[in-house]
Amino acid sequence: MSYTPELALALLLIIPLVASVLIPLCRRHANIREAVTLISAALLLANVIYLVKIVAGGARPELHLGTFAGKFEIKFVLEPLGAVFAAIASSLWIINTLFSIGYMRGNEEKNQTRFYAFVAIAIAASMGIAASGNLITLFVFYEVLTLSTFPLVTHKGDAKAKRGGTIYALILMGTSLGLLLPAVIGVQVIAGTTDFMVGGVLEGKASMLAVSILLFLFAFGIGKAALMPVHPWLPNAMVAPTPVSALLHAVAVVKAGVFTMLKVVTYTFGPAIATGSSMSTILSWVAAFSIVIASIIAMRQDNLKKRLAYSTVSQLSYVTLGAMLATGYAIIGGALQIIMHAWGKITLFMCAGAIYTVAHRGEISKLNGLGRTMPWVFGAFLVGSLSIIGAPPMGGSWPKFFLMAGAIDSEKAILLAALIVSSILNVIYLIPIAVRGFMRPPDDPAKDAVIAIERKKHRWVIIPPVLTALGAFILFFFAGDMTDFLMPILPGGEF
Template sequence: MSYGPEMALWLLLIIPALAAALIPMAGKAPNIREAITLIAGAALLANVIYLVRLVGLGERPEILLVPFAGPLDIKLTLEPLGAIFAAIASSLWIVNSLFTVGYMRGNNEKNQTRFYTYVAIAIAAAMGIAAAGNLITLFVFYEALTLSTYPLVTHKGDAKARRGGRIYLGILMATSLGLLLPAIIGTYYFAGTTDFAVGGLFNGAIGTGVASVLLLLFAFGIGKAALMPVHMWLPNAMVAPTPVSALLHAVAVVKAGVFTMLKVVLYVFGPDLVSQTGAGTFLAWLAAFSIVAASIIALRKDNLKARLAYSTVSQLSYITLGAMIAAPAALMGGGLQIVMHAWGKITLFMCAGAIYTAVKRTEVSQLDGLGRKMPWVFGAFLVGSASIIGLPPLGGSWPKFMLMVGAIDAGKAVLIAALILSSLLNVAYLMPVAIRGFLKPANDPAADAAIVQPIWVVIPPVITAAGAFILFFFAGDIIDYLRPVLPAGGL
């Protein structure tokens, strides 16, 4: 089998899976183990780039992974949205691997081999989600992702980690099995297929009432999207080591959730149907509420990672909001937010990890004056914050813009208030972190004198911060890339 679209699609799963298989074998030799991770990351990225290009040319590579019976076929089909998701997950895997090296060694974490292994598995699952050709495939990889990240969340293994892990697993499994699966079955029942198709599957097979019910099932069933009542797993998952939080809870897991949400709206219901349903409107409002409420909660958190977690909840709801507004521009905003938020938030998490590695501090109030000792880290944090807030010229400003456009296009201009309020709240809870590091006098200057920053916890956040900046200028390309999957209209 020569290298071609199909092979590349296979490799999408095989490369990380192979890495996951090889890493335990190299468990005794950390350097080899990490080299494997990095090489696999590079190979995967190259592969993804090839596929992204291919998809950009209008091709939709497709393979039948496992010939199940009928609707249960596990098959992969890459389309632009998935290509984008695969691209960010694979690219950030590399950066995060570098960071992981610095973090894990810097903190002398135990069970590092297990850690790398499960990260590789999680990446494989994320790739599967990205390329899922139908709801069943999506569901399969979705569950795989949940399970493979569970050991990562509970990596520390103490009572707190287990409790967090239990909530993590409990909520994600309960929602996916309890709501998502019935929704998929309902979809299959009504549409007769679960294969994704641009414009939706139902073709008028269901009325808005049934569609509303299904949409609600999906929205809450996709627990990874952390819409407000089912968001509790996310803060609890923050017991994980920071690289996990960074990669999985800024990129892979949560983005898998919102990616699924977007896919469901785009390919299962079709934006038209969503915008006609009452549930769509309700969910849009709920997402708006999530955005604001999570921001307010974030404001109250002194623990840096908890604050970031709630910030993530808030930011993810942007995507849900975009999906539920279902106007072309709003969907585009959602798609962009997946990319931009990933780069922004991973920066923040890595900075939090870098700070923890250097000084073992976790609370925002302990960071006074630290910025002067760790200018690069805090600088990166500042840039990441600005991107999350949505300040130009950083990537994060585009999705907000698109969402506003979409909301107004859809005649839901009032929702803009939530976006505006959220921007302000973002300033209020993110900016102080970096700024007090630079401005406020140090709490304990003596302790700060002997800070050791491993190089590999400093460089990755700087890279991603730069990425968040650079992406601002490439938003147009991403938008053009995504345009084929969106309905015509809007911008």
């Protein structure tokens, strides 16, 4: 069997699934177990890089896995948007595994085998979402992702974890079964297919009412995109260990949500979205509202992870906003936001995890002067913050630029205002954290001195955030390439 694009596509799923089987088999040898995870992650990344190159060359590898339930078909097609998502998830899996090793060992968490196995399944589900060739395939893996992350969210197994996990599962499964699935079937009935096609499948087939209803169902049915008011699962999922929060709630789960949103808008609705323009306008306001309100809530959180969670809610709505504006700039802006925010936010989460592991602190008010003992971590945090805010020369500046251009394009000044206000709010709730660490005098210098010694034991929670921070910076210079890569997703291939 030679290494063909189709095989590579299949390997996207196979590699993490094999890992999820091997990991429990090696449960008695922690080092081998972690090695399995790392090797699979590396293999997966190599595989994804190969696929990205092929997709950049214009090919669209396809794989049919057969039909189920009559007309519905399990089908994989890799296109630029999916390739981008696969690239993010696979590259960050490696870095996050390094971090997980440091964190899980550093905090002596229980059931580590279960943890690594379910992370592998979740990655497989993400790959399935990335490569899905139609809505029903996407839906299947979307649900698998929810279920496979449930044991991760409730990893601690105490009452708090149970509560958080219940809210997590109830909202995500409730919205997906209650709203997303009817929408998917609706598309099948109206268009006769749920395949993803450039230019959409609904054009000329759906009435204004149908498009409006479908848009509404998708917007709130994709609960992972955390559009208000279906966002509460995100802050509640913060009961999970930090590596889970970092990988799944800054990368895999939430990105799967907004990725689905973008994919639906570009490949299912296409220009047909204009038929339901009043609904998409309303939804873009809801997104803008989410952006601002979530930022305001984030400002009031003292728990670092909670603050980051609300920041995520706010940042995700940027993508939803881009999808709802549906102009060329806005969609590319949304896609770039997925990439940039992933690198920025995972940096912030890993920094939070590093601070927790080394200094055992989770509240922002207790971080005074800690930057002096942990300069690398706080440095990385600052870089990540700047990228989230969208300050050049950080990667995060590009999506903001494109989204603003999109808002101007569609002549919605009020949305532009929302974007600007949100950036200001971002500065207010993120920058003081790093500033507090560097500028304020430590509350208890003696304790910090102990932490400085402690720090040396926890190399593997400190190196990964520094790496991702570096990534967030470097990505700034590759925005042009990425835009070129993503261009074919727009009908006509230009803005």
